[in-house]
Each structure stands twice: as C-alpha cells, then as structure tokens.
Ligand code: C2E
Ligand code: MG
C-alpha cells in the first residue's frame with residue numbers, strides 16, 4: 069500500500085536526490101557564467117625547504133568567489149568543470165594567471181599548478197602551457213605541473229610528459245601513494261618531484277607508515293626527484309618527516325592557501 073511504501077526506506081522518487089540534482093544543474097549554469105564574469109581566483113600555499121623553511125615554491129589552488137554561495141572550494145566545482153568540458157578554458161586561465169603572478173615574485177620561487185586528467189582529455193595542454201609562459205615571460209623551469217596517477221593512465225601520457233619536459237617545465241607527481249600502482253609509474257615516467265600524500269603524514273606517528281615514507285624518500289633520492297611532504301599541521305609531523313629525509317614540506321604549519329597580497333579585487337576575465 070501507499071502507506072507501507074511511505075514508511076519504506078527504498079523510494080523511486082527521492083526528494084533529496086531531486087534537490088541534489090537541481091542544485092547540480094544550478095551550479096553548472098553558474099559555472100558557465102562564472103567563467104565569463106571572472107569569478108575565479110587563485111590562492112597560493114607556500115612549499116618550504118625542510119632545512120631552513122625558505123619558500124621555494126607556491127602552489128596555486130583555485131577558488132570560486134560565488135556571488136551568493138561565498139568562496140567555493142575546488143572539490144565542489146572542479147569535477148563539474150571536468151564533466152562539462154569547461155575545465156579546458158578554466159585550466160588555461162589558471163595557467164596564464166599563475167605564470168603571470170609568479171613572474172612578478174621577487175624571491176624567484178617556482179609556481180606549482182595542478183593539472184587534471186580531464187584537462188588533458190579536453191584540450192591542448194601543451195599549447196596552453198606554451199602561451200602562458202610566452203605571455204608572462206616566466207622561465208619554464210619555474211613552472212611545476214602537479215599531475216596525479218589518473219593522468220598517467222591516459223594513453224598519450226608518455227608523449228605528453230615528454231613534450232612538457234622539452235618545454236623545460238617541471239613535473240611533480242601529486243598525492244603519491246593514494247593510487248593503485250604508484251611504484252610502476254615511478255618506473256615508467258620520470259618526475260622532478262614526488263609529493264607524498266597528506267594521508268601518510270597524518271599517520272606518520274605509526275612506525276609502519278614512517279617506514280613507508282622513509283622508503284619512498286630513498287626511492288626519490290635514487291631517481292633524483294625532490295620529495296615533498298604535504299599536509300603538515302604539527303611540529304611533531306614536521307620533525308618526523310625531516311627525520312625520514314623529506315627535503316620540501318607543505319601544510320598549514322607553514323602557511324594556508326591565501327590570495328596574493330595586493331591581488332586585484334577584480335579578477336582577469338576569461339575570454340571565449
Ligand atoms: P592538492 O593538489 O593535493 O592540494 C592540496 C590540498 O590540501 C589543498 O586543498 C590544500 O588547501 C590542502 N591542504 C594544504 N595543507 C594542508 C594541511 O596542512 N592540512 C589539510 N587538512 N589540508 C591541507 P584545496 O585547495 O581544497 O584543493 C583540493 C584539491 O583540488 C587539490 O588537491 C587539487 O587536486 C584540486 N585543485 C585545486 N586547485 C586546482 C586547480 O587549479 N586545477 C585543478 N585541476 N585542480 C585543482
Ligand atoms: Mg597539488
């Protein structure tokens with residue numbers, strides 16, 4: 069009966085799911101407009117040397133300054149941008165903006181830009197990198213692209229990484245240890261930096277986890293890659309990763325992602 073169905077936990081038409089779908093459609097419309105209105109901004113988080121806490125790199129982390137929802141984190145819109153293909157234009161804007169910002173830094177720090185697998189699938193990444201470097205005048209070796217294992221699954225990943233390397237940009241393997249075949253990727257591709265995922269750092273008080281970090285540090289050293297520990301929040305975690313030999317560190321302990329000082333309130337608009 070209808071009464072029984074009402075009490076049942078299984079429903080064909082779930083109002084909560086309907087609402088979520090509508091919310092998603094609304095967000096997608098907003099996202100298209102946001103590109104035209106220039107509602108995106110880059111926040112930067114420092115990556116520092118473990119030895120002296122000197123800033124050697126800043127990671128660009130995109131945020132969406134939504135007119136009514138406030139500051140929207142990337143997890144809430146990057147997947148949508150990927151599904152809709154909007155990631156191509158958004159990604160190109162992020163690259164241009166990050167290179168332009170970094171070109172003005174007087175400390176010569178690198179800038180790290182996250183690149184998703186979908187971004188590679190949706191558009192010509194090489195061309196976007198080239199034009200961002202050309203327009204900004206940033207030296208290629210100051211641009212570091214952070215990729216994840218999901219990108220390495222792509223068929224043309226090897227050609228892509230080779231072409232990027234020819235441009236002179238650095239390649240970092242982000243979130244290392246969270247995928248399924250991390251070690252085999254280290255064998256097949258060469259990286260300038262390996263970023264150990266935050267989940268290992270959170271658990272570094274555990275001797276087994278510390279042993280894994282130590283082993284990864286050893287591998288990275290053999291491969292000539294920089295090893296970065298991400299997500300360091302406490303002095304204890306910092307002491308532990310230093311003990312295991314990590315050379316670069318990143319996390320709230322050293323600085324949260326923040327807008328550049330003196331960044332213009334009005335963001336550069338995205339054409340097209
Ligand atoms: P990610 O590249 O691994 O970036 C690190 C994330 O960890 C950032 O979250 C950062 O704010 C956060 N984080 C840094 N230090 C700490 C810490 O000490 N503790 C904790 N709990 N978190 C910390 P955010 O900015 O929300 O970005 C999340 C993810 O979204 C990024 O992970 C990256 O995969 C993606 N993303 C961010 N910006 C971009 C972008 O411009 N393009 C693309 N394609 N993806 C982006
Ligand atoms: Mg990253």
Ligand code: MG
Pocket residue numbers: 242243263298
């Ligand atoms: Mg990361």
Ligand code: MG
Pocket residue numbers: 242243265266298
């Ligand atoms: Mg991570």
